[in-house]
Amino acid sequence: MKPPRVAFLFLGETLLIPHLYPIVEALAAEAPDLDIECWVATSVHEGLLSGWLSDAGLAARVRLRRVPGFLDLPALTHGENPPLPAKLPMLARLAGYLLRVDAVICAEQTSLWLPRLLPFLRRRFIKAAHGAGSMMARSDPRRRAAHHLLVPAAREKGRLVDVGVPSERIVVVGYVKAGFRGLAHPPRLFADDRPVIVYAPHWQRHRSSWWAWGRQIVDMLAQQGRLNVILAPHQRLVEKAPEVREVLAAVAHLPHLHTDLDSFAMVDGSYMGAADLYLGDTSSQVVEFLMRPRPCVFLNPERVDWRATDDHDFWACGEVVDRLDALPEALARARAEHPRYQAEQRGFATDALGDASPEAAHRAARAVIAALK
Template sequence: MSRASPRIAFLFLGETLLIPHLYPILEALALAAPALRVEAWTISSVHEGLIARWLDEAGIAARVRLRRAPGWRAYPHLVRGENPPLPAKLPVLARLAPRLLAADLVVCAEQTSLWLPRLLPFFRRRFIKTAHGAGSMSARDDARRRAAHVQLLPSAREKDTYLARGFAEDRLIVTGYAKSAFRGLARPSRLFADDRPVLVYAPHWQRHRSSWWAWGRAIVAALVAQGAWNVILAPHQRLIEKDPGLRAVLAEAARAPHVHADVDGFAMVDGSYMGAADLYLGDTSSQVLEFLVRPRPCVFLNPDRLDWRATDDHGFWACGEVIDRLDALPDALARAAALHPRYETAQRACVAASLGVTGPAAAEAAAQALIALIPR
């Protein structure tokens, strides 16, 4: 080539929950195209440490340059991949922008970084947005999404939702659900001393979508008091921002030997808790789709008694029993396994429609899409 090899920059500037959506694509790209100059811009020692370890395990540390974004922070006491405090994003982006001018493509998983192409049009042909989360509750109408040159989407159904909003078809590429290729999805180390079935309770963080505010504390108390299930309490990572008392509630619950509670560890976001559970209990988190990659029983919580069948954003509630009374929970949990066969077909259809291709093939497809998008 008459010029230097193309440079692809990946932005790891947000919460750690975004990392598993982006890292599998970076790894697949570095494996598929070793001549490319691949950069991982990180915002903290937590992000850097996780990525450095995985690159070393994959044998590609020499192919990816780890770089520290302006405002990078060191947190030597955070050693479990905890979500660290982050600097204000807009000043970080303003200072980072000149350093991204040499990149042929810039890949991000969060919308805040799309302020750069939105405000600086000369960046627009560089920015590629990959989806984080999936299913009917994605925030597709945020105007920043239109600033991305191309969006990598999990499924044809997801693509249709963007076409209906007026997005140009040539700016939408279906590649599958990249997070399902993440290396952290392996079953976590043994959490409990016995072999009772495992239930995971994963309430959403947004008040209007969450069961936490109406029922959460009562559900935790009930799960501590019962003895049929081992319990993983793994709320959305951002719930603690909205309810500072969450940490104390879960810490108290975790004193019970059959309860494992987490608000900080990377297992909160890497999918391993979804892999470890036998039953999903929750409301509207898209993690249920990751859980259903391997179909299992679900119970959904509807404290606001929404007419969910009349909306477009609760489609996955067809994958399990929906309860709108708190006192119905014990019986719902008791019969969930017996009722599962009636929901399994719907679960498989929901995952196929929402996530498309899963596993390593999804990350590989995203990597090939990026290679094809490199300006010639």
């Protein structure tokens, strides 16, 4: 009798990889008899996964497979976010292959068009959550097309139930990305031991501080000498604001600044793990930062009445600045003021992420095994 076949879909942006790959390694450990394959959309995905599988001694155990329309991008060698094959044609051509597997695990929404449009595939699909926090699109009808959803925390399960997802199809596993190598082993980026601040503006204009204040904040951080600075905006900001590349390039030579718009470190958790102070607006990266409570300052250039909404709850975890000229003083006092926010930060991280340990990936793997049965 052939062992069950499990397919992981690595078809979207590289930011999705850390939310899915830890389950591959955990599943290989939890169920040595399974036939595991990883479908990849580009040579960037293939290069990253092949390196990690080799390091984990799984190169012969887990098969890498190229999707129809696979893109070979030899110029991209550092884990850059690559262009992707046209999604819907690629999924249509992939459907026949997935009929021959017993479970399909994905982290991105687009792949869920397959079970939504082809109901006979639904029992195979398992959706792993990516990201965490209050700004997730929970009402997307594609979510209901997956037979099981793996979510980080009970709060997230409750919110999905509120929008109509049956409770029995939602499994709370913890924050899978917590066990990924970037968060677990942050790099040393600077020669000295000055505190490190990370500025991570969101990529969507209506949620971001970049368009109103971004250039001035970069100039301010470049001119000061008290803090080392990581300038690592959301991976997709450069798509919407291409001028960000020029702005960061103008200061990249400074020894106390580390700038990045392209490498895999943008999404693997490295910068959230390496920073001592978070400066941002509404990016969900702050949730990962708060896995280890540290000072935060939030930017509100539009002067949103954030206490009256449900999607800015993490702004209770630090000082909120609604005037640019107030920012230097807010940064200067952030470390001294941190004790007043610590309890809120711990409670928020627990509510949003659940168990933020490597065990989350193994819990997700066991949920996949249970679904196969």
